[in-house]
Structure formats: C-alpha cells, structure tokens
Amino acid sequence: MxxxxxxxxxxxxxxxxxxxxxxxxxxxxxxxxxxxxxxxxxxxxxxxxxxxxxSKEESYICVVGGSNIDIQGYPKDSLIPGDSNPGSVKTSLGGVGRNIAENLTRLGVKTKFLSVVGDDENGKRILTHAKSIDLHMENTLVVKGESTSTYLCVLDEKRDMNVAISYMDILKNMDIDYIKKNDYIVKNSKYCIVDANLPEILEYLVTTYDVPFILDTVSASKAKKIKDLVGYFHTIKPNKMEAEVLSGIAIKNESDLKKAGQYFVDKGVKNVFITLGADGVYYKTPKIEGIVVPPTMEMVGATGAGDAFVAGLTYGLFNDKNIEDEIRFAIGASILAISSEETINPNITSSLVEKTIEKLNFKNNKIIL
The missing domain is CATH 1.10.10 (Arc Repressor Mutant, subunit A)
Known part of the structure; x- marks a missing residue:
C-alpha cells in the first residue's frame, strides 16, 4: 500500500x-x-x-506512548557517586510505549503505535527502524523544530539503575486533537496499552473509548497523577510501590497484598498484576488470585525487563491464555530481556519465550486460596 x-x-x-x-x-x-x-x-x-x-482487518494491539533515544552508561567497577567512573556508554531506541510495541511486534502480534517524534535525525531513526521490523508507526506525529525525547540513565555495577534524567517535553504535542484524528486506530484495537507518561490524554482515552485498556504505571510519581482513573483499566501492572500509590494501601505482608488486589478489583479492574521483584508476581482477578515465583536468574541488563513483561502479558491476553500461563509467558519474555545487553532482546520471538519457559522451574509457586 x-x-x-x-x-x-x-x-x-x-x-x-x-x-x-x-x-x-x-x-x-x-x-x-x-x-x-x-x-x-x-x-x-x-x-x-x-x-x-x-474489509475485516486482522486483530491488532494499539499502543499509545512515548518514543525515546536512550543513552545508558555503566561502570567497569563499583559505581562511585560524585566521581568520573570509567565504563561504557551506549545509545539505543527506547521509550516505554515504543519498547512495548517493539517487543509485541517481535512476538508476532500486529501492533499499531501512536507516538510523537521530532523532525531530527533521532526521529528519523525511530521511524526507519519501525518500518524495518513491521511496527506500524505511520500515524506518528512528527513535530517540526523539536527534538525527539531523550532518556539518560546511569547503571551501577549490578546493572541496576542508579540515576536517570528524562527529556520528554515533546510529549506535550500528543494532545486530544491528535488522538481524535487517529481514534479509529484506538477504536478498532483488540487491546490498547497506555503508559502513565501521558496523563493529559490518558483520561480522555479511557473515558471516551470502549476498548480494554492496559496500564503500565511507569513509576510511583506517574502513578500518583492517574490514581483516580485506575478503575477504567481492564489490566494493570504496577510494582509494589506503584500499587501502594494507586491503592493508598501500604503493602507490608501478604494480607496487605490481598487487600490491594481486592481494592483494584472493586474499582473495576479485571486483571491485576503486581510485580514483587525476586518474590515473583502477584495476580488477582474477580475469581482467583495467587503468586507466581520464577527461579533466580543471572542478569546482564536490567533495563527493558518491565517493558518485555507488559508485552508478554498482552501477548497472553491477545492469544487467550489462562492467567497463570500468561504470567509465565510474561516472565519468560522479561528473562530474555535481562539476558541481553540490549534494552530489547533482538532475538525475542514467541517460540523462544515458550522454549525459555520450558526450562524454568515454577514449582515454588504459592497459590493464595
């Protein structure tokens, strides 16, 4: 075409x-x-x-979110704050929404991504890359005279984030008028993923369109801005701190975790997934709840694991997996992410995720009755 x-x-x-x-x-x-x-x-x-x-179009996922250029630095030895640390620096494509969209595309799910970039070389790089992997970004808003979003982070010796700076001023151009011009993409999607970087249009989206929305809370500070909207979402994936902000419940033990899960379900959320780091993933629906605990894995890079997890969850929803298999698939996708030096594992496919899951030992799963 x-x-x-x-x-x-x-x-x-x-x-x-x-x-x-x-x-x-x-x-x-x-x-x-x-x-x-x-x-x-x-x-x-x-x-x-x-x-x-x-003519009837094949089902697809819509993602609404940011596109960044990521600059990541990490030291050769232990990170020394306030000092110049010998190490490595790499530049890659990023953005929560863009990362999720790319992971979904690589998993074989048709994905349409609504985003914004500047008319600079970084913006061109993002759009060119999208075409090369068949990620649909034809409706991207390209803003003349503005720079594409940039995310700069410093990792420690364990490859965990120590500090980051995000320059995302261009996101203000993704307004309600832009959504209205492209609303047929949202309306016809099987699921629509939004990240909390866009609170201004997020409320408009979830209160206007009758589509199952999936929320990536991004951070506790972003979660605070949208806590009153949580009931509009079909699926949410906060970590423990973000879940505390969204629910107002301090999660100190399993009982608190269950209270938070019930709070979200009472608000109208159909699927709640609260990530607990090494302690696994808590899940809650109106009918069941439990915790899936993965085995300990060696980590090459921490960035991108959450985005891969959301993509894995969405893949499971898109393909009608049961909730436990959905979580296992999401964990498999995130394991492939942390096993790669790249933010997005360039080798990730649905079949590779399935093979990864087969090798994992989930015997220590604890089901809450």
Missing part, C-alpha cells in the same frame, strides 16, 4: 461515507486521483462496494 493510499484509507476509516470530493479537498489532490487510489484499494481487497465498506 502506498503512502497516499494509506492517507485515503485513513479518511475512509474515520468516515466510510466520505465523498471523493471531500477526500480530494482534504489531501489537496484531484478527484480523479482519489478515484484511482480508491480503485487500487478495492483491487487490493482493503475496501469493498458502496459506502466504502472496509
């Missing part, structure tokens, strides 16, 4: 009864050109008959 055909299709998807004259006016091309593009779309089976009836 050509870029112009995509533009025509986008207008038809938002209004199947739109006239050729209206399309021509919006795109500033001739009506005869519109007729040719529509004829080509019909030949390709994308639209059918009068009123431009759309």
């Amino acid at each position: 050509t870029n112009r055909e995509r533009e025509v299709l986008k207008l038809i998807e938002s209004n199947p009864m739109i006239s050729q004259e209206e399309i021509a006016s919006i795109l500033e091309i001739t009506r005869s050109s519109v007729a040719v593009h529509i004829s080509n779309l019909m030949k390709k089976g994308v639209i059918m008959g009068k009123g431009y009836v759309l």
Whole structure:
C-alpha cells in the first residue's frame, strides 16, 4: 500500500461515507486521483462496494506512548557517586510505549503505535527502524523544530539503575486533537496499552473509548497523577510501590497484598498484576488470585525487563491464555530481556519465550486460596 493510499484509507476509516470530493479537498489532490487510489484499494481487497465498506482487518494491539533515544552508561567497577567512573556508554531506541510495541511486534502480534517524534535525525531513526521490523508507526506525529525525547540513565555495577534524567517535553504535542484524528486506530484495537507518561490524554482515552485498556504505571510519581482513573483499566501492572500509590494501601505482608488486589478489583479492574521483584508476581482477578515465583536468574541488563513483561502479558491476553500461563509467558519474555545487553532482546520471538519457559522451574509457586 502506498503512502497516499494509506492517507485515503485513513479518511475512509474515520468516515466510510466520505465523498471523493471531500477526500480530494482534504489531501489537496484531484478527484480523479482519489478515484484511482480508491480503485487500487478495492483491487487490493482493503475496501469493498458502496459506502466504502472496509474489509475485516486482522486483530491488532494499539499502543499509545512515548518514543525515546536512550543513552545508558555503566561502570567497569563499583559505581562511585560524585566521581568520573570509567565504563561504557551506549545509545539505543527506547521509550516505554515504543519498547512495548517493539517487543509485541517481535512476538508476532500486529501492533499499531501512536507516538510523537521530532523532525531530527533521532526521529528519523525511530521511524526507519519501525518500518524495518513491521511496527506500524505511520500515524506518528512528527513535530517540526523539536527534538525527539531523550532518556539518560546511569547503571551501577549490578546493572541496576542508579540515576536517570528524562527529556520528554515533546510529549506535550500528543494532545486530544491528535488522538481524535487517529481514534479509529484506538477504536478498532483488540487491546490498547497506555503508559502513565501521558496523563493529559490518558483520561480522555479511557473515558471516551470502549476498548480494554492496559496500564503500565511507569513509576510511583506517574502513578500518583492517574490514581483516580485506575478503575477504567481492564489490566494493570504496577510494582509494589506503584500499587501502594494507586491503592493508598501500604503493602507490608501478604494480607496487605490481598487487600490491594481486592481494592483494584472493586474499582473495576479485571486483571491485576503486581510485580514483587525476586518474590515473583502477584495476580488477582474477580475469581482467583495467587503468586507466581520464577527461579533466580543471572542478569546482564536490567533495563527493558518491565517493558518485555507488559508485552508478554498482552501477548497472553491477545492469544487467550489462562492467567497463570500468561504470567509465565510474561516472565519468560522479561528473562530474555535481562539476558541481553540490549534494552530489547533482538532475538525475542514467541517460540523462544515458550522454549525459555520450558526450562524454568515454577514449582515454588504459592497459590493464595
């Protein structure tokens, strides 16, 4: 499909009864050109008959979030605060939403990503990479004169984050008008993932569209801004600290964990996943709850594990796995992430995740009755 055909299709998807004259006016091309593009779309089976009836598209996941360039540094020896540490620095593509979207694409799930980049080399790099892996970013907002978001972090000798600075001013351009122009992508998705970096449009999304939304809370500070919206989400994945902020419940023991889980379910959340670090993942639905504890694994890099986990959970939901298998798959995806020096393991596939799970010992799972 050509870029112009995509533009025509986008207008038809938002209004199947739109006239050729209206399309021509919006795109500033001739009506005869519109007729040719529509004829080509019909030949390709994308639209059918009068009123431009759309052919049924395969199911997909929509992700709404940020796209960054990540700069990561880590020392050769123990990190010494306030000093210059010999070590290594690498630059890669990042952003919570973008990382989740790429992981899903590599897992074989069709994914459409709504995001924003600047008209700089970093923005071009992100869009070019998306095309190379078949991640759909055709509707990305490209802002002239602004720099693409940048995330700078310093890891310690254990590859855990010590400190980070995020420059994400460009995200303010992802406003409600942008969502409205692309709302057909949200409306037609099987699930829509949003990260808490976008509180201004997050409320609009979850209160406007009847789609199962999945929340990645990102951080405790971000969770605080959206705690009143938690009941609108189908699935949430906070860590313990973020769960405390969202629920207002201090989680000091298993009883507190169950209270927090019940709080979210009472609010209307269908699937609650609270990550507990080495202690596993607590899950809660209106019918069941439990804790899945993975084996201890050697970590090569900590960044990207949470994004891979969310992608794994979404893969499980998308493919109708039961909740325990869904968590195991998500854990398998995160293990592949931490076993790679890259933020996103370039070798991750659904079959590799399944093979990874087969080698894991989940015998110590504790089921809460």
